[in-house]
Amino acid sequence: MTRSGVKLNESTSIHVLASDLGIRLTVNPVGDIVALCHRKVEKFLVDLENCSKPSELLSLVANKLGTIFVEIRSDADLQQVVEEYVNRGELVFATLPDELTHEVFGITLKLVNRGRFDLPYVSIIDCRGPKASRVYFTKWHELGHLLILTDQRRFAFKRTHTLHEYKSPEESLVDVLAGEFAYYSPMVKPLATGEISFEAIEAIRDELCPDGSMTSAMIGITKAWPGPCLLIEAALAHKKAQGDSLQAMFGFITAPAPTLRAVNVMPNEAARRQGLQIFRNFRVPQGSIISRVFTGDSFHGEARENLNWWKASDGTQLPNMPILVRARRIRQSVHALVVPISAPR
Ligand SMILES: [Zn+2]
Incomplete structure (x- = not known):
């Protein structure tokens, strides 16, 4: 967990990304990008009073970033989604069955034939089989990609994942961002009182987002513990x-x-x-x-x-x-x- 942070700070593509995002020359691009995303999310939160649950934060951030989540629970679901969007002229959806390999948990696509009420993006969340335990994290991962889109990248954006690049430095950075917001510390902190224990972590997870995995809860809640x-x-x-x-x-x-x-x-x-x-x-x-x-x-x-x-x-x-x-x-x-x-x- 800590080691990847050090490596990422040395990655050229992360430095380029930081500079594209308007961050000046830095030795800690990861920390600076995380801080920038925190400022974005804080701005979103101004519009929503009493947002106290990570699941509400998730919907808010998704909406502000212009995407909806489409959950795929079975192969039949996937077929139906592909048909629906291809019929609307979104031909790229036809590639989804091939792209959702066992390493790829989610894909965000930009609509080309957007209707009047459509948001610009659709985030496909694969919930089939063993991927089900990561759904909540996968959603934050896809939002992580959208959080670091610059205007220029937004213009060129077609999809978050192209084949064979799923372990790139940018993917690791997006995982760091997902971890930051999956258990957003301003929401965890008021509940994190007394001594930390597995039971206390479970109780907070149940209260804040019961559909998150236990591992992401352990990491996120430990991080936020005072x-x-x-x-x-x-x-x-x-x-x-x-x-x-x-x-x-x-x-x-x-x-x-x-x-x-x-x-x-x-x-x-x-x-x-x-x-x-x-x-x-x-x-x-x-x-x-x-x-x-x-x-x-x-x-x-x-x-x-x-x-x-x-x-x-x-x-x-x-x-x-x-x-x-x-x-x-x-x-x-x-x-x-x-x-x-x-x-x-
Ligand atoms: Zn990704």
């Missing part, structure tokens, strides 16, 4: 150098068995300020509740631990900081919430 918290995903993985080793790849040496590591780590703003950080790919300490939940019979648990249990492969130890760790197993990985314990209770 108190310090680290969100960790632990899974079996190799040490970075081992994973990249050509020798291991070609089988010249026997690769060691993978160990339980923090494969994804996301500190929220308050954690970053307090210096609460565990680094990506660090090995999970054997005594940690995260290891115990991973190997044990119980699917969840919590324990008081210390940050200094975590060590890098070169022996570097993290600072002494009492922490509370809440862990929960989800399929082949463990999600953990780590918060500092400030005073003995």
Whole structure:
């Protein structure tokens, strides 16, 4: 999560995009583009008093950006949508069945034969099969594309996704934007009181947008939480150098068995300020509740631990900081919430 941010800031196409959007030369184009989009959304919100739910924000932003969502729930749905739009002279819709490959979750198309009451765009949201759990995020992803359209790009715009480019830097940037707005922090913050827990996150998700996936809720709500918290995903993985080793790849040496590591780590703003950080790919300490939940019979648990249990492969130890760790197993990985314990209770 954090690593891609660094890489994106070095991407030429992201720098070009930032400059097209009127952002001056910057070392942090991603942060600047995110801030610009926040200002746009704040302006939209002026028109809607009492917008308190992310789902309402979603409709508002879609409307302001000039698109409607068309949800595809089955192959028959898709056929019907294709026919309807092709009959209206929107021939490009005929390519949808081929373009909605298993990597593509949504496509925004610009109408060429717009009726008087039509908005300029249509965002097709694929909700079939496993894509169903990402519908809410996919909608924000498509809006993310429209948020970063410059006037010039708007003129040339035909569709958000062309084949084979779905993993471009711009796609990653749009995912960052989707994450920012899916759980819009001004809406999450009033509900984020007390101590963070899986139950608290679920309760906020249920209240704000029950159709969002649990993963996007965990990321978005942890980010918006006022108190310090680290969100960790632990899974079996190799040490970075081992994973990249050509020798291991070609089988010249026997690769060691993978160990339980923090494969994804996301500190929220308050954690970053307090210096609460565990680094990506660090090995999970054997005594940690995260290891115990991973190997044990119980699917969840919590324990008081210390940050200094975590060590890098070169022996570097993290600072002494009492922490509370809440862990929960989800399929082949463990999600953990780590918060500092400030005073003995
Ligand atoms: Zn996209």
